[in-house]
Amino acid sequence: METENINVDEFLPPKNAVKLKNIKRRAVSESGDGMEIEEHNGIQGKVKHSRSRPKKVKKNTEPNEAKVNMRKVAVPAHRYTPLKENWLKIFTPIVEHLLLQVRFNTKTRNVEIKVGPETKDIANLQKAADFVKAFIYGFDVEDALALLRLDDLFVESFEIKDVKNLQGDHMGRAIGRLAGKAGRTKFTIENVTKTRIVLADSKIHILGSYQNIALARRAICNLIMGSPPSKVYGNLRNVANRVAERF
Secondary structure (H helix, E strand, C coil): CCCCCCCHHHHCCCCHHHHHHHHHHHHHHHHCCCCCEEEECCEEEEECCCCCCCCCCCCCCCCCHHHHCEEEEECCHHHHHHHHHCHHHHHHHHHHHCCEEEEEECCCCEEEEEECCCCCCCCHHHHHHHHHHHHHHCCCHHHHCHHHHEECEEEEEEEHHHHCCCCCHHHHHHHHHHHCHHHHHHHHHHHHHCCEEEEECCEEEEEEEHHHHHHHHHHHHHHHHCCCHHHHHHHHHHHHHHHHHHC
16 A cells, blocks of 8 residues: 655644744743832732623523622631721722622621622622722732722732741741841832731731742842841842833
8 A cells, every 4th residue: 555645744734833823922922011010009000991791691600699699708817897988998899899799797797799680790799809808818908809890909818937947936936037136028029019917916918919929038038038128128229220220
Protein backbone atom coordinates (compact mmCIF):
# COMPACT_ATOMS: atom_id res chain seq x y z
CA MET A 1 0.00 0.00 0.00
CA GLU A 2 1.51 3.35 -1.11
CA THR A 3 1.54 6.26 1.32
CA GLU A 4 3.98 8.60 -0.37
CA ASN A 5 1.34 10.93 -1.87
CA ILE A 6 -0.70 11.26 1.35
CA ASN A 7 -0.11 14.44 3.34
CA VAL A 8 -0.89 13.64 6.96
CA ASP A 9 -0.88 17.32 7.99
CA GLU A 10 -3.99 17.97 5.89
CA PHE A 11 -6.07 15.77 8.17
CA LEU A 12 -4.95 17.53 11.39
CA PRO A 13 -6.55 20.74 12.78
CA PRO A 14 -4.45 23.86 12.32
CA LYS A 15 -2.02 24.28 15.23
CA ASN A 16 -2.18 28.06 15.34
CA ALA A 17 -5.99 28.33 15.50
CA VAL A 18 -6.20 28.28 19.27
CA LYS A 19 -3.11 30.42 19.69
CA LEU A 20 -4.47 33.14 17.44
CA LYS A 21 -7.68 33.31 19.47
CA ASN A 22 -5.71 33.58 22.68
CA ILE A 23 -3.50 36.28 21.20
CA LYS A 24 -6.54 38.30 20.14
CA ARG A 25 -8.15 37.96 23.54
CA ARG A 26 -4.89 38.89 25.23
CA ALA A 27 -4.50 41.95 23.03
CA VAL A 28 -8.00 43.09 23.85
CA SER A 29 -7.49 42.57 27.56
CA GLU A 30 -4.11 44.32 27.59
CA SER A 31 -5.39 47.30 25.67
CA GLY A 32 -7.69 48.16 28.57
CA ASP A 33 -9.81 50.55 26.58
CA GLY A 34 -12.14 52.61 28.72
CA MET A 35 -10.60 51.59 32.05
CA GLU A 36 -9.59 54.45 34.31
CA ILE A 37 -7.76 54.21 37.61
CA GLU A 38 -9.22 56.18 40.49
CA GLU A 39 -8.82 56.41 44.25
CA HIS A 40 -11.50 56.22 46.93
CA ASN A 41 -10.41 57.23 50.42
CA GLY A 42 -6.79 56.33 49.59
CA ILE A 43 -7.65 52.93 48.02
CA GLN A 44 -6.73 52.53 44.36
CA GLY A 45 -8.91 50.66 41.87
CA LYS A 46 -10.55 50.80 38.46
CA VAL A 47 -13.61 52.94 37.78
CA LYS A 48 -16.85 51.08 37.23
CA HIS A 49 -18.34 51.42 33.73
CA SER A 50 -21.81 50.39 32.71
CA ARG A 51 -21.74 47.39 30.42
CA SER A 52 -23.70 47.72 27.21
CA ARG A 53 -23.76 43.99 26.47
CA PRO A 54 -27.20 42.45 26.90
CA LYS A 55 -27.18 39.84 29.62
CA LYS A 56 -28.72 36.46 28.98
CA VAL A 57 -31.55 35.68 31.33
CA LYS A 58 -31.24 32.15 32.66
CA LYS A 59 -34.21 30.31 34.00
CA ASN A 60 -33.83 29.32 37.60
CA THR A 61 -34.34 25.56 37.79
CA GLU A 62 -33.26 25.17 41.42
CA PRO A 63 -35.98 24.12 43.87
CA ASN A 64 -35.35 26.80 46.49
CA GLU A 65 -35.06 30.20 44.85
CA ALA A 66 -34.73 32.03 48.19
CA LYS A 67 -31.32 30.47 48.86
CA VAL A 68 -30.01 31.57 45.47
CA ASN A 69 -31.17 35.17 45.87
CA MET A 70 -29.86 35.62 49.43
CA ARG A 71 -26.51 36.07 51.13
CA LYS A 72 -25.87 35.61 54.85
CA VAL A 73 -22.90 37.14 56.65
CA ALA A 74 -22.20 35.86 60.17
CA VAL A 75 -21.45 38.54 62.77
CA PRO A 76 -19.10 37.60 65.65
CA ALA A 77 -19.86 38.85 69.14
CA HIS A 78 -17.14 41.51 69.21
CA ARG A 79 -18.61 43.20 66.09
CA TYR A 80 -22.19 43.58 67.39
CA THR A 81 -21.63 47.03 68.87
CA PRO A 82 -19.78 48.49 65.84
CA LEU A 83 -22.46 47.04 63.55
CA LYS A 84 -25.23 48.63 65.61
CA GLU A 85 -23.47 52.02 65.68
CA ASN A 86 -22.77 52.03 61.92
CA TRP A 87 -25.94 50.27 60.76
CA LEU A 88 -27.34 53.34 59.00
CA LYS A 89 -24.10 53.81 57.02
CA ILE A 90 -24.20 50.15 55.97
CA PHE A 91 -27.93 50.05 55.30
CA THR A 92 -28.11 53.18 53.09
CA PRO A 93 -25.78 52.23 50.19
CA ILE A 94 -27.12 48.67 50.03
CA VAL A 95 -30.77 49.74 49.83
CA GLU A 96 -30.56 53.05 47.94
CA HIS A 97 -27.71 52.39 45.50
CA LEU A 98 -27.72 48.60 45.04
CA LEU A 99 -31.52 48.36 45.41
CA LEU A 100 -31.35 45.32 47.70
CA GLN A 101 -33.11 44.33 50.91
CA VAL A 102 -31.04 43.90 54.07
CA ARG A 103 -31.78 43.05 57.70
CA PHE A 104 -30.00 41.75 60.80
CA ASN A 105 -31.43 38.47 62.08
CA THR A 106 -31.10 38.57 65.87
CA LYS A 107 -31.79 34.83 66.26
CA THR A 108 -29.15 33.51 63.86
CA ARG A 109 -26.98 36.64 64.29
CA ASN A 110 -26.51 37.01 60.56
CA VAL A 111 -26.80 39.97 58.22
CA GLU A 112 -29.21 38.76 55.53
CA ILE A 113 -29.17 40.40 52.09
CA LYS A 114 -31.95 39.63 49.59
CA VAL A 115 -32.78 40.52 46.01
CA GLY A 116 -35.76 42.87 45.85
CA PRO A 117 -38.27 43.59 43.07
CA GLU A 118 -36.35 46.76 42.14
CA THR A 119 -32.95 45.04 41.89
CA LYS A 120 -31.49 45.61 38.42
CA ASP A 121 -28.33 43.50 38.59
CA ILE A 122 -28.06 40.18 40.43
CA ALA A 123 -24.30 40.78 40.79
CA ASN A 124 -25.05 43.51 43.33
CA LEU A 125 -25.93 40.75 45.80
CA GLN A 126 -22.33 39.54 45.98
CA LYS A 127 -20.99 43.11 46.07
CA ALA A 128 -23.15 43.88 49.09
CA ALA A 129 -22.03 40.67 50.82
CA ASP A 130 -18.37 41.56 50.25
CA PHE A 131 -19.04 45.07 51.58
CA VAL A 132 -20.57 43.73 54.80
CA LYS A 133 -17.81 41.12 55.20
CA ALA A 134 -15.16 43.82 54.90
CA PHE A 135 -16.80 45.74 57.74
CA ILE A 136 -17.05 42.58 59.86
CA TYR A 137 -13.32 41.99 59.31
CA GLY A 138 -12.64 45.37 60.89
CA PHE A 139 -12.43 47.87 58.02
CA ASP A 140 -14.07 51.28 58.41
CA VAL A 141 -17.34 51.80 56.53
CA GLU A 142 -15.71 54.52 54.39
CA ASP A 143 -12.95 52.10 53.34
CA ALA A 144 -15.34 49.19 52.75
CA LEU A 145 -17.45 51.41 50.46
CA ALA A 146 -14.59 51.24 47.94
CA LEU A 147 -15.74 47.68 47.16
CA LEU A 148 -19.02 49.14 45.85
CA ARG A 149 -17.58 52.13 43.99
CA LEU A 150 -14.43 50.71 42.38
CA ASP A 151 -13.78 47.65 40.26
CA ASP A 152 -11.22 44.88 40.81
CA LEU A 153 -10.98 45.29 44.58
CA PHE A 154 -10.58 42.31 46.88
CA VAL A 155 -10.03 41.43 50.52
CA GLU A 156 -7.22 38.97 51.19
CA SER A 157 -6.85 37.36 54.61
CA PHE A 158 -4.05 35.30 56.09
CA GLU A 159 -2.48 34.53 59.47
CA ILE A 160 1.00 35.22 60.78
CA LYS A 161 1.59 31.50 61.28
CA ASP A 162 1.05 31.02 57.53
CA VAL A 163 4.26 33.03 57.02
CA LYS A 164 6.25 31.92 60.06
CA ASN A 165 5.28 29.64 62.93
CA LEU A 166 5.51 31.97 65.93
CA GLN A 167 4.16 31.46 69.44
CA GLY A 168 3.95 33.34 72.71
CA ASP A 169 6.01 36.52 72.99
CA HIS A 170 7.43 36.05 69.50
CA MET A 171 3.91 36.37 68.09
CA GLY A 172 3.29 39.55 70.08
CA ARG A 173 6.55 41.09 68.89
CA ALA A 174 5.69 40.27 65.27
CA ILE A 175 2.30 42.01 65.61
CA GLY A 176 4.04 44.99 67.18
CA ARG A 177 6.51 45.17 64.29
CA LEU A 178 3.63 45.21 61.80
CA ALA A 179 1.80 47.99 63.61
CA GLY A 180 4.82 50.08 64.54
CA LYS A 181 4.91 52.90 67.04
CA ALA A 182 1.46 54.58 67.09
CA GLY A 183 0.59 52.54 63.97
CA ARG A 184 3.16 54.30 61.77
CA THR A 185 4.44 51.16 60.04
CA LYS A 186 0.94 50.05 59.07
CA PHE A 187 0.00 53.54 57.87
CA THR A 188 3.17 53.79 55.77
CA ILE A 189 2.47 50.47 54.02
CA GLU A 190 -1.15 51.55 53.42
CA ASN A 191 -0.20 54.92 51.93
CA VAL A 192 2.56 53.58 49.67
CA THR A 193 0.58 50.58 48.36
CA LYS A 194 -2.84 52.35 48.19
CA THR A 195 -4.45 49.67 50.34
CA ARG A 196 -6.08 49.32 53.75
CA ILE A 197 -4.83 46.84 56.37
CA VAL A 198 -6.53 45.42 59.46
CA LEU A 199 -4.52 43.65 62.15
CA ALA A 200 -6.99 41.45 64.02
CA ASP A 201 -4.92 39.54 66.58
CA SER A 202 -2.88 37.05 64.51
CA LYS A 203 -5.03 37.55 61.39
CA ILE A 204 -4.23 40.13 58.72
CA HIS A 205 -6.78 41.48 56.23
CA ILE A 206 -5.75 43.57 53.20
CA LEU A 207 -8.22 45.54 51.05
CA GLY A 208 -7.13 46.76 47.62
CA SER A 209 -6.47 45.79 44.01
CA TYR A 210 -4.68 42.54 43.19
CA GLN A 211 -1.36 44.20 42.37
CA ASN A 212 -1.41 46.51 45.40
CA ILE A 213 -2.35 43.64 47.72
CA ALA A 214 0.69 41.73 46.46
CA LEU A 215 2.96 44.68 47.32
CA ALA A 216 1.48 45.08 50.80
CA ARG A 217 1.59 41.33 51.48
CA ARG A 218 5.26 41.16 50.48
CA ALA A 219 6.13 44.03 52.84
CA ILE A 220 4.18 42.43 55.71
CA CYS A 221 5.82 39.04 55.14
CA ASN A 222 9.28 40.65 55.15
CA LEU A 223 8.50 42.31 58.48
CA ILE A 224 7.28 39.02 59.95
CA MET A 225 10.46 37.28 58.76
CA GLY A 226 12.58 39.88 60.56
CA SER A 227 13.58 42.46 57.95
CA PRO A 228 14.29 45.97 59.34
CA PRO A 229 11.40 48.41 58.75
CA SER A 230 13.73 50.90 57.01
CA LYS A 231 14.70 48.28 54.43
CA VAL A 232 11.05 47.34 53.87
CA TYR A 233 10.14 51.03 53.36
CA GLY A 234 12.90 51.45 50.78
CA ASN A 235 11.85 48.39 48.80
CA LEU A 236 8.22 49.52 48.91
CA ARG A 237 9.00 52.98 47.57
CA ASN A 238 11.18 51.61 44.76
CA VAL A 239 8.45 49.21 43.62
CA ALA A 240 5.74 51.88 43.96
CA ASN A 241 7.75 54.29 41.81
CA ARG A 242 8.13 51.66 39.09
CA VAL A 243 4.40 50.96 39.12
CA ALA A 244 3.62 54.70 38.95
CA GLU A 245 5.90 55.09 35.92
CA ARG A 246 3.98 52.37 34.05
CA PHE A 247 0.71 54.26 34.41
